[in-house]
Amino acid sequence: MSGTIDLERVRLETGVTQDRVYVNNARMSPSPRPVLEAVQAIQERAWREGWMGLDQPGIMARARTAVADLIGARGTEIAITQSASYSINLIANGIDWQAGENIVITELAYRSVAMSLLRAAQERGLEVRVVPAQDMLLRPEDFRKHLDNRTRLVVATMQPMFCGVPQPVAEIGRVVREHSNALYCINATQAVGQRPVDVRAFDCDFLFGTARKWLRGPRGIGFLYVREPLIPQMRPTYMGYPASLWTGPQSYQIVDSIDRLHLGDYPYASLVELTGAIRYAMDIGVEKIYQRNQHLGKAARLALREVRGLELYDLTHGVMGTVPVNVRNVPAEVAVAKLEQRGIIACVAYEENALLGLRKIGQRELIRVSLHYYNTEAEIERLAKALGDIAIEGAR
Numbered sequence: 001m002s003g004t005i006d007l008e009r010v011r012l013e014t015g016v017t018q019d020r021v022y023v024n025n026a027r028m029s030p031s032p033r034p035v036l037e038a039v040q041a042i043q044e045r046a047w048r049e050g051w052m053g054l055d056q057p058g059i060m061a062r063a064r065t066a067v068a069d070l071i072g073a074r075g076t077e078i079a080i081t082q083s084a085s086y087s088i089n090l091i092a093n094g095i096d097w098q099a100g101e102n103i104v105i106t107e108l109a110y111r112s113v114a115m116s117l118l119r120a121a122q123e124r125g126l127e128v129r130v131v132p133a134q135d136m137l138l139r140p141e142d143f144r145k146h147l148d149n150r151t152r153l154v155v156a157t158m159q160p161m162f163c164g165v166p167q168p169v170a171e172i173g174r175v176v177r178e179h180s181n182a183l184y185c186i187n188a189t190q191a192v193g194q195r196p197v198d199v200r201a202f203d204c205d206f207l208f209g210t211a212r213k214w215l216r217g218p219r220g221i222g223f224l225y226v227r228e229p230l231i232p233q234m235r236p237t238y239m240g241y242p243a244s245l246w247t248g249p250q251s252y253q254i255v256d257s258i259d260r261l262h263l264g265d266y267p268y269a270s271l272v273e274l275t276g277a278i279r280y281a282m283d284i285g286v287e288k289i290y291q292r293n294q295h296l297g298k299a300a301r302l303a304l305r306e307v308r309g310l311e312l313y314d315l316t317h318g319v320m321g322t323v324p325v326n327v328r329n330v331p332a333e334v335a336v337a338k339l340e341q342r343g344i345i346a347c348v349a350y351e352e353n354a355l356l357g358l359r360k361i362g363q364r365e366l367i368r369v370s371l372h373y374y375n376t377e378a379e380i381e382r383l384a385k386a387l388g389d390i391a392i393e394g395a396r
């Protein structure tokens, strides 16, 4: 595809667009039809021939290479995980923490990031410091005040789970490098698939994400990038056959490769789906998706600003596809159910998943509308009209 995105084609290949307005991509997004056809083909072959002849190492290698191509890494730096939460736990359990060190997270952190690191801190005698966000934007200079020579890890969010403000992760990385010896980790879960990701440009040590959201891949798969020289230093959380060599009755060796973070069997059909989803996004062009999602994010805010009875929360800085909104006097859960009755699929963002960020804006729940490249202006109009009607019903 050249020029703009072939909307007709991508919508045809996305069944959920046929009879509803699907604006739930920050939570999960269905795989495109050609990707599912590739999965069906491999399942079919396994049914006919058994899995043994299906080049499972090749399937795994292609999935790692696809992730690596997408984020500017090498396949040998990619661990396939079960989720983003699993990935951050591999980091929290994998670093040889020393008591007295500190970890820097941010007010935009997702629950699993905070939980895994708070637990590590409590168990290992570490301190967790929190960089504030101003109008939902992290300022690189604010990291400086939180760094010192005991800072071991900094985790920044590339795209918060509850709002659309893209975070300046490359600039944050520069501040981290200049003012500390800390490891730098980026949570790209809400960015990968809707915004270019480049681990070399970000100069990060770790980066992780998940397949089912903006990448439009399978459920239950995530990935973790670890910068090559760090890999042999990562302590595996679990010990299974990919990670180890059984060298004697009382001895074993942990492999030096990224396989040290792998455990047991993998969902090979889902690896095919992940590879296909990444190639599909790259064929469209991540830069084009980025432009389109920015455009749709702006268009949605402009449309919703005109609707009486709505509250919008992230109008100050640049935006991506996620739009946090509430209908005054209508709980988010009720509004989302009413949207669903009208054929519009969004979801609720709960405080418990982004405690610090939602407390900052004083909301326990938000309606999370999240638009991806295949959504249209006409769908935004339908959404605005529906939310307007819900506001009128709520006010009665």
Ligand SMILES: Cc1ncc(COP(=O)(O)O)c(C=O)c1O
Pocket (backbone or CB within 6 Å): 026, 027, 082, 083, 084, 085, 086, 110, 112, 157, 159, 160, 161, 187, 189, 190, 209, 210, 222
């Ligand atoms: C920013 C962010 N990080 C991490 C996660 C957790 O992803 P997973 O379900 O793959 O563990 C989410 C899920 O919504 C998220 O939005």
